Amino acid sequence: MALVPCLAAEGAARFPDRVAIDHAGTAISYRELHQRVTDLTTSLKSQGVGHGTHLAAIDNTSLTLILLQLSCIRLGAVFAPISPRFPEQQRQQLLLQIDASVIWTAQGKYPGGLPALTLPNTAPAATIDSTPLSDDQAAVSLILTSGSSGFPKAAMHSLANHLASASGSARCIPLQAGDRWLASLPMFHIGGLAILFRCLGAGATLVLPRQRDLLDTLREQPVTHLSLVATQLARILGADDSSSLMDGLKVLLLGGGPMPASLLSQLDTHPVQAFTSYGLTEMASQVTTGPANACGLSGQLLPQRQLRIRQGIVEVRGATRFMGYYQQGQLQTPFDDDGWFHTKDRGRWTQGQLEILGRADNMFISGGENVQPEEIEAALKQHPQIQDALVFPEANPEFGYLPVAVLHCRETLPAPSDLDQFLAPRLARFKRPRRYLNWPSGLSQYGLKVSRLSVARACGLLGPDQDS
Secondary structure: OOEEHHHHHHHHHHHOOOOEEOOOOOEEEOOOOOOHHHHHHHHHOOOOOOOOOOEEEEOOOOOHHHHHHHHHHOOOEEEEEEEEOOOOOHHHHHHHHHHEEEEOOOOOOOOOOOOOOOOOOOOOOOOOOOOOOOEOOOOOEEOOOOOOOOOOOEEEEEEHHHHHHHHHHHOOOOOOOOOOOEEOOOOHHHHHHHHHHHHHOOEEEEEOOOOHHHHHHHOOOOOEEEEEOOOHHHHHHHHHOOOHHOOOOOEEEOOOOOOOOHHHHHHOOOOOOOEEEEEEHHHEEEEEEOOOOOOOOOOEEEEEEEEEEEEEEEEEHHHOOOOOOEOOEEEEEEEOOOOOOOOOEEEEOOOOEEEEEEEEHHHHEEOOOEHHHHHHHHHHOOOEOOOOOOEEEEEOOOOOOEEEEEEOOOOOOHHHHHHHHHHOOOOOHHHHOOEEEOOOOOOOOOOOOOHHHHHHHOOOOOOOOOOO
């Protein structure tokens, strides 16, 4: 166990008058943030929140979630943010899974029976006398994995995990006082929570969006740093005022999967540093990071992480590795005797950078040949009309399975013959899709990644034994 200054207290000591959070146009200094965390911590303690309490919070990204996370760190409680877009039945299952004992919602009460927290509504005090300490090895968060292929797991992280993630990121991505990083990713996702720890460590400003729409936010609020997935970047670059939206941006951190070459080429006209990254919830966000490229490379290994490729599969460990999966009182530690976590991601080193080849559990066999859907998806995303692509196996009596592609296009779905011609120099014949389907509309998305299961179900590509 190592005691370290509370994050809010440390920020108040190092950067007292700098803006910690831009909230709805109101600048909250690091000194004021410390006081607000102190007030909330006192209130939570009076409501029974203490060491080991699992505190669930249902919201997207808000000032309250930030204060709750920082107060949980100070109390030794565990902060568990949950997407408000989960259906109620699944939300109840998740609350049971993480052993939530208290809950906060923007509505003030929760119909599921858990005690609802009330928050203080008082003006900050003028002075702060205490300098609280935190145990950096204690569990401070439970973050749900994307659940792209099934029910989400709850990854438990310590404060040390989050701090190591932020400091390693800072070695690659420049961030300093005066910089403004938009909270463009939800805090119930590890990518969103990581932005908070990066900003606090650097004395930078975390900008909370005033508008629900990303483009409207960028039109109203100046930012220097922006984390995006491909669909968000496509929206910005496709806007009529894309040049003004990109104005002032210094850094783009692109994640959530390979970036289509058509998007990266459009960045050449903008004076912004763009980085691609490989990361996962279990490693508190980034593992590798490097300059954005059209080759699908994910950059070099960041400090305080270790990575090896064993039998074609990426394995990771280090200071950012999570504590384990939490499940109703039990902490499952899926590590080997040397602490390595098996990611199920296929990868290789290419020119000193990590190249992710796809998920081992997505691979299927077609006519005796191994087919990796992500390889086909990456080739399809090089087409100028394709914004996103997912590839699935479809049962076939002769070949066992054949690839089928579901495409999200800028306009209309290109003709199959045109797509076949486009893929011919890029993919072997057995890897080219036999059918092309339009992207289904109205899909619910609870994290940053589209659920492969939801897309397959919507397109009728699941057999009766798979639709679960």
